Amino acid sequence: MRTAILLALAVAIGVALRLAPCFRDPGFQMVVDAAYHARLVGETLAAGALPRIDRLSVPPAGRETARLLPVGLYGAAASFHRLAAALGARDLRWSLALFVALAGALIAVPVWIATRTLFGQAAAGLAAVVAVAVPAHLVRSYGYWFRYDAPGVLLVTLHVALACVALASLSSRSRQLAAAGSALALVAAVATWRVSLLAIPIDVAFVAWRFATRGCEPGVRAWWTWSLVLATAGFAVTPYLVATRFVVSPLWLVAVLSGTLLWVPAIGSRGTLARSGALAAVAVVAAVAGRSATSGGGVTLPALLAARLGVAHGHDAVAALMLEIQELYPMSPLEFLLARDELVVLGAVLVLAPFAFGRTRGRPTLARAVAAPPAPALVATMCAALMALTLLFARTSALLAPLACVVLGGLFAQGLAPPRPSARVPARAPQPARGGRWLARAAVACGAVTWIAGVAHAAGAFSHLGADESRALRFVAEQTPPNAIVATLWDVGYDLEARGGRASLCDGLIEDDENRRRIVALDAALMRRDGTALIRLCDQYGATWLLVPDATSLESVAAVAGDPVAGKILRGEPLIEGVDTDRVLYHLMMGDALVPGFRRAFVSGGWSVWQRVGGTP
Secondary structure (H helix, E strand, C coil): HHHHHHHHHHHHHHHHCCCCCHCCCCCCCCCHHHHHHHHHHHHHHHCCCCCCCCECCCCCCCCCCHHCCCHHHHHHHHHHHHHHCCCCCCCCCHHHHHHHHHHHHHHHHHHHHHHHHHHCCCHHHHHHHHHHCCHHHHHHCCCCCCCHHHHHHHHHHHHHHHHHHHHHHHEEEEEEHHHHHHHHHHHHHHHHCHHHHHHHHHHHHHHHHHHHHHCCHHHHHHHHHHHHHHHHHHHHCCHHHCCHHHHHHHHHHHHHHHHHHHCCCHCCCHHHHHHHHHHHHHHHHHHHHHHCCCCCCCHHHHHHHHHHHHHCCCHHHHHHHHHHHHHHHCCCCCHHHHCCCCCCCHHHHHHHHHHHHHHHHHCCCCCHHCCCCCCHHHHHHHHHHHHHHHHHHHHHHHHHHHHHHHHHHHHHHHHHHEEEEEEECCCCCCCCCCCCHHHHHHHHHHHHHHHHHHEEEEEEECHHHHHHHHHHHHHHHHHHHCCEEEEEECCHHHHHHHHCCCECCCCCCCHHHHHHHHHHHHHHHHHCCHHHHHHHHHHHHHHHEEECHHHHHHHHHHHHHHHHHHHHHHHHHCEEEEEECHHHHHHHCCCCCCCCCEEEEECCCCCCEECCCCCCC
């Protein structure tokens, strides 16, 4: 009963934190990505199902959303709103805010399950309470931020938590049930959030590591077999994975073939070298078979890594585009260790955890890591992989945050644990291990600091478009024909579709190959010295209006186009009048010169709307 009360209280506080910005400003707006997803939920409610073709995206043909994105979020949110409406709450905006806030706050449950399984009841309570306030997760699950992150992180963490139960259980029935639940949580996560696919290579790496070093462990075999069977069935009917033939991709073939090895005692009973050789053979077979069977699509993790590490030769427009996306920015080591808006002190906790555990349980060694039980080994593998990814892409910190809380709870439990029996020390009443009291107190202090940072962030969060952008979008909605196609920068496209109600030449869905081509072409045309390329691009797709943002977007467009102006802006150097400023986009932004083929129809601050006039050049 006390556990249920604690979890209910943690979830309630988590919901309150995530809705605090909405209550403080009832006029909150869902902008950018949130505006796009909220629009699709509205269309799902209006049509009874998500329309197959989204006519406001990549016009005139439109976008087949389900082939490019996981669409589970839209159906789940629509069902939630129908339930809320039946109870009298008919405002879709608030239903979506509550949906996100609840999904974010429920992170306390899988964190409690994982920590309870690994470290006990007291540790689980601390971890669950801290988890609802970690800024890295909190800032991506505010009510106004209606995106995949909150339900996606919840489901991935549930997948890991139930995997821990399956790997640690001594009961065959409990092991099988937990393993099946873990697999279903993974399927649901992948059907909701593309980033959830990151869990798969980490899982595969863990299974391969355990097989190479420990052979055919019954717990790992049961868990991974359930994952393979149910996930393969689920992935085979998930449209965006079907479109890329994911179930016959090299990654999933490695997963399946490595799982098969767990059922071959003749290989599992051999030495580490033989088992490693078998895994290497599996990887080669999967790479050859998968490469010939799959089709490319969207932006993959290898492509993102290549862009982040700068391994491309010459100017790569797509890489430059990805590097302009804020969620894909890297996180410096200092930010990882002590960032108020991310992991606060939990990054430092993760780095120091092996040494803290070692102080009370003995120095960590490779042999000790190999001999570790599978459940804590899985969490350690997940943490290590996500820590590396978070340094490259800040967005991954949302996945890492719940597991950091599990580790924090483990350190608290470790500090309270009695020392191991020793032949040199007479038997006595259980006491905390050496240095245990400071470790337990430090864990509580870190949790308190994280909590304070989360509350402080919630107190200052808000969501609104700028006044000039709002006026420009209102002009588009009221003064352009309903069937008009509007050209604008990709990071404005979602708001144009949602608030302007007009088809956008390109928007923020970089996973869409056609959309990426348009972004690159539009940015290149805007950085030309004459408007010929821009006119041809607009005429090709029937765009008769142009929505131009303020000058803060100049650097991003120049970076994608490979224009040296981008470097000057980043270095803070002044632009040379008539040389660096002789660009179509600059003239459109400043209104300092006529742009043949376009007439300015509206201006508010730095934002303007232009109409296509005249014939084709």
